[in-house]
Amino acid sequence: MAQPRVTILGGGLAGLTLGRCLLQKGIPSVIYDSRPKGAPTRSVFLEPGTYRPLLKVLNIEATEFKRTFGIDIHGRDRTDALQASSATTESWLHVSRTDLERALRKSDGLELEERSEHRLIRATPSQEPSQAAPALDLEFANHHKLRSTLVIDALGTHSALREALLPGIYTLVVEPYAVYNHKKHVEQADYQSKFLTLLNGSTTWTHQPGNPSEPRVHVKLEDHLPSSGSGKPVRMSYTYSRPARVSDNDDPLYKPNRSKSEADNISPEYYKEIDELASVEPIKSNAAIRQLLGQDESAKEEPKGAIKNWLMRTLIVSKQDLLKLLRQYSVAMIGDSVHTTPILGGSGANMAVNDAIELADVIAKHWKSGNITTGVSEFYETKWDEWNNAVQESKWELAALHQPVQPQQTTGAKI
Numbered sequence: 001m002a003q004p005r006v007t008i009l010g011g012g013l014a015g016l017t018l019g020r021c022l023l024q025k026g027i028p029s030v031i032y033d034s035r036p037k038g039a040p041t042r043s044v045f046l047e048p049g050t051y052r053p054l055l056k057v058l059n060i061e062a063t064e065f066k067r068t069f070g071i072d073i074h075g076r077d078r079t080d081a082l083q084a085s086s087a088t089t090e091s092w093l094h095v096s097r098t099d100l101e102r103a104l105r106k107s108d109g110l111e112l113e114e115r116s117e118h119r120l121i122r123a124t125p126s127q128e129p130s131q132a133a134p135a136l137d138l139e140f141a142n143h144h145k146l147r148s149t150l151v152i153d154a155l156g157t158h159s160a161l162r163e164a165l166l167p168g169i170y171t172l173v174v175e176p177y178a179v180y181n182h183k184k185h186v187e188q189a190d191y192q193s194k195f196l197t198l199l200n201g202s203t204t205w206t207h208q209p210g211n212p213s214e215p216r217v218h219v220k221l222e223d224h225l226p227s228s229g230s231g232k233p234v235r236m237s238y239t240y241s242r243p244a245r246v247s248d249n250d251d252p253l254y255k256p257n258r259s260k261s262e263a264d265n266i267s268p269e270y271y272k273e274i275d276e277l278a279s280v281e282p283i284k285s286n287a288a289i290r291q292l293l294g295q296d297e298s299a300k301e302e303p304k305g306a307i308k309n310w311l312m313r314t315l316i317v318s319k320q321d322l323l324k325l326l327r328q329y330s331v332a333m334i335g336d337s338v339h340t341t342p343i344l345g346g347s348g349a350n351m352a353v354n355d356a357i358e359l360a361d362v363i364a365k366h367w368k369s370g371n372i373t374t375g376v377s378e379f380y381e382t383k384w385d386e387w388n389n390a391v392q393e394s395k396w397e398l399a400a401l402h403q404p405v406q407p408q409q410t411t412g413a414k415i
């Protein structure tokens with residue numbers, strides 16, 4: 001008889017961390033993901049409560065973890081990254097998700113079994129009469145088919161499995177904020193002379209207006225410079241956000257129903273708003289900020305993708321539905337597929353990693369007895385309130401970001 005294996009749908013941070021933890025515990029799994037193997041992903045900030053447990057998962061010391069995954073400019077110069085983040089293990093750490101995912105896949109003599117370019121398109125309860133336990137028949141876009149008696153949904157925000165098994169029940173809420181993120185590269189000399197000076201040596205600067213309906217601009221410079229003389233430009237990002245003008249009912253900057261591909265289509269109205277900021281203190285009196293905002297060169301000429309419209313999505317699957325999927329189909333959910341928090345104000349990557357580590361413990365504990373449903377039900381009992389609170393808190397955090405306060409400078413690391 002074939003050895004049972006855990007089917008993990010989704011090879012993002014949740015799926016890969018789970019697969020890795022299970023492998024360490026001697027439990028076989030196969031991960032299915034729609035992306036090509038090793039496709040690059042964006043960096044994330046991890047809090048100590050997340051990267052400390054990851055040390056054990058990767059069998060690595062904290063210093064080595066920071067050296068290997070800490071990001072500096074382009075995530076390449078590890079020595080600088082180490083210097084920048086070694087002072088304390090208690091601060092948030094900016095990590096290369098691409099490198100972290102690579103290590104979760106293969107390091108320390110362990111390699112995950114993964115099927116890339118497998119996009120799940122269908123999931124139906126197995127009709128096989130001889131099937132004693134609940135099972136799902138899964139079908140992928142490349143025609144691969146599979147029957148599984150234990151499926152983990154780590155498919156993220158737009159989970160196709162959630163939609164297949166709970167059709168039409170969950171719609172992502174797009175919180176009413178217009179948010180635009182800019183990526184910019186500047187020469188090292190300009191970074192030192194203009195931007196670091198502008199920010200008084202800090203790496204972040206926030207313009208928070210007195211009126212909450214006005215835009216908030218948050219500038220985040222890279223935490224550290226590439227090695228001097230390397231000639232590498234410094235990567236910076238800034239985020240422009242304001243509450244949606246829902247009373248107008250036609251806010252040109254708030255497009256909650258836009259498609260994924262439309263994230264790069266930036267409305268001319270956006271540039272108009274950015275230009276209007278030029279009259280606001282302290283932007284008016286500071287040429288460097290105006291340059292950062294693209295007001296003394298043409299922001300319109302920035303390469304496609306340099307500015308992105310971010311949607312602030314939230315979602316939480318009810319405990320009742322989680323238990324239903326578990327009992328009827330032997331499906332467990334973790335990560336963004338069960339709780340989605342907005343990019344600003346949320347900490348989805350941290351939650352995804354923690355979910356995976358904890359679920360692996362639960363599966364390992366019940367693997368031999370085969371009573372995984374009981375274990376996962378208990379897991380939901382302990383986790384669901386925490387997930388729900390995190391989603392609600394992320395909304396408050398997002399709202400708090402747009403509360404009227406005096407203009408200020410901050411040094412926090414979180415975007």
Ligand SMILES: Cc1cc2nc3c(=O)[nH]c(=O)nc-3n(C[C@H](O)[C@H](O)[C@H](O)COP(=O)(O)OP(=O)(O)OC[C@H]3O[C@@H](n4cnc5c(N)ncnc54)[C@H](O)[C@@H]3O)c2cc1C
Pocket residue numbers: 009010011012013014015032033034035042043044045046118119120121154155156157158159160334335336337343346347348349350351352
């Ligand atoms: C720009 C940006 C910045 C962020 N910054 C931070 C941060 O600093 N800190 C933080 O805590 N969080 C951050 N987040 C949130 C964080 O990225 C997510 O919460 C986290 O990635 C969730 O992990 P996950 O594994 O649950 O889902 P995902 O990372 O979304 O992984 C899901 C995986 O499933 C695969 N998949 C999807 N559909 C299918 C399908 N039909 N078939 C097969 N495979 C499929 C995808 O390819 C993907 O690999 C950020 C998000 C964004 C967009």
